[in-house]
Amino acid sequence: MERKVLLIEDESLIREIVADYFEREQWTVYEAENGRQALDMLDGLNADLVILDILMPELDGWIVCKRIRAKSAIPIIILTAKSEDDDKMLGFELGADDYVTKPFSPKVLVARAKTLMKRVEGTVGKEDHMLSFGRVTVNKRSHRVEMEGLEVELTPKEYELLLYLVKNEGIVLSREAILNQVWGFDYFGDPRVVDTHIKKLRGKLGDEARHIRTVIRAGYKFEEDR
Numbered sequence: 001m002e003r004k005v006l007l008i009e010d011e012s013l014i015r016e017i018v019a020d021y022f023e024r025e026q027w028t029v030y031e032a033e034n035g036r037q038a039l040d041m042l043d044g045l046n047a048d049l050v051i052l053d054i055l056m057p058e059l060d061g062w063i064v065c066k067r068i069r070a071k072s073a074i075p076i077i078i079l080t081a082k083s084e085d086d087d088k089m090l091g092f093e094l095g096a097d098d099y100v101t102k103p104f105s106p107k108v109l110v111a112r113a114k115t116l117m118k119r120v121e122g123t124v125g126k127e128d129h130m131l132s133f134g135r136v137t138v139n140k141r142s143h144r145v146e147m148e149g150l151e152v153e154l155t156p157k158e159y160e161l162l163l164y165l166v167k168n169e170g171i172v173l174s175r176e177a178i179l180n181q182v183w184g185f186d187y188f189g190d191p192r193v194v195d196t197h198i199k200k201l202r203g204k205l206g207d208e209a210r211h212i213r214t215v216i217r218a219g220y221k222f223e224e225d226r
Helices: 010-024 035-045 061-071 085-093 106-121 156-167 175-183 192-211
Strands: 002-008 027-032 049-053 076-080 098-101 129-131 136-139 144-146 212-215 220-224
Touching: 002 035, 002 144, 010 027, 010 106, 027 098, 035 049, 035 061, 049 061, 061 076, 061 085, 076 136, 085 192, 098 106, 098 144, 098 192, 129 156, 136 156, 136 175, 144 192, 156 175, 156 192, 156 220, 175 192, 192 212, 192 220
Parallel strands: 002 027, 002 049, 049 076, 076 098
Antiparallel strands: 129 136, 136 144, 212 220
16 A cells, blocks of 8 residues: 655755655655745645654754644654653654654664554454444544544544553553553653643543543543443
């Protein structure tokens, strides 16, 4: 399946190398050398993935990430020389889905992109593809969440988090378990990223957020009825 990626990076050599690796895997690569150009391109591009450098001229990656997230749930991988946990937390708080630190292997970046897209696109199995609770319905095939017929726009990570909670109804899930399932076993950042995403998810669900319970000193639990 052909996919389109927008690579936003001010260093031309890095763009060239990364683009070459993605094109070998049959991705169509679009390039932007600064944040302002990237935002202009995104409007009509309909890309499947954004790879976003942080330290750029015009607009930095934090601003670009925030503006993309304000109007789109497109998956975002942040690409940066910074590795501190606080920087990772900021990226996830702004809506990024993954984080790769320079220097990096282009092969690893492509692999991370493939894994992220598999999570976003999901797989259709034998089980019913519709879930519901309260006034909310979740279509696992289309990854569409609706409340009384109106779409609830979730980022890929928010969607995965909601699905994991709903599918484990009545089970107390620790932050570590949620991190392993939603962010992957190779995530070594701050567990507070779970709390940040729970807060955002609750905000988007409105009254239906009552189904997501905080279990003191343990984690979170989804309950159909309270």
